[in-house]
Amino acid sequence: MTNGNKLKPFEDYIISKYCLKVPFGKFAWIVVSVPFFSFVFCAVYSILYNFEKSTSSHCHVYNFLPSVSSIIGNFYPQKNIWQFAVIFQFIPRLLVANFYLKYHQEVLYPWTFCCNILVCFLNVIENIALIILSFWTSSNSYAVHKFAFITFICVTECYMLIIWIMHKRFRRSQRNTAEVKSLKLKKRILLLNLICIILAVYFFMRHNSFCEPYVYSAFAFFEYVIVLSNMAFHMTAYLDFSDRMLLLSFNGIEMKYR
Secondary structure, X not given: OHHHOOOOOXXXXXXXXXXXEEEHHHHHHHHHXXXXXXXXXXXXXXHHHOHHXXXXXXXXXXXXXXXHHHHHHOOXXXXXXXXXXXXXXXXXXXXXXXXXXXXXXXXXXXXXXXXXHHHHXXXXXXXXXXXXXXXXXXXXXXXXXXXXXXXXXXHHHXXXXXXXXXXXXXXXXXXXXXXXXXXXXXXXXXHHHHHHHHHHHHHHHHHHHHOOOOHHHHHHHHHHHHHHHHHHHHHOXXXXXXXXXXXXXOOEEEEEEO
């Protein structure tokens, strides 16, 4: 070979030619943006074009916001758009659960292995529950939808709480600036999510007990915040993996430092 250059091994050429490199931040923004904008579209479209039906309830009192179950499961095209969004994010969310499994093995104490497996399991169950409550809607499969929704809420809160405790108390290596910010955001989002769940339950029970105007809208509003704060919590992965790169090749998908 002239000029002292050496020929690269054929295997290295194949991997470098067909490997797709994506900063994890871009990957995270795409994965979260699709359900976020789908949810916003479902809410706005339902208010603009299905206002009376989407805000009605058994109490027959005036409300100005439809519930989450109504906007994602009772009308078209909202139903199809939301179902596409949750299917779109299903595999990426499973990948992120696997990435966190490896990340925790790297930065947490070895004796946290059981907690690590638990949060990975909760992450997967949350994702499956979201799929079920999105396809088995309250209008056509109320019992299934209700079970999936309760499972989703319970599992989400457990996941948020446990992963925050793990990152706060069980870390063996020093945090970088992005990870410090991520931990603070996790705490704030967790508290916001818990408060909104309590308020949503309160307004839901009050609506069913007293049938007052606007009360169901208050319930719906806090439902919206619960959904959006859930997305925000998962988006903190952008900070946890800010120095990582996704590598896609014939060998599969892996994540490495930049």
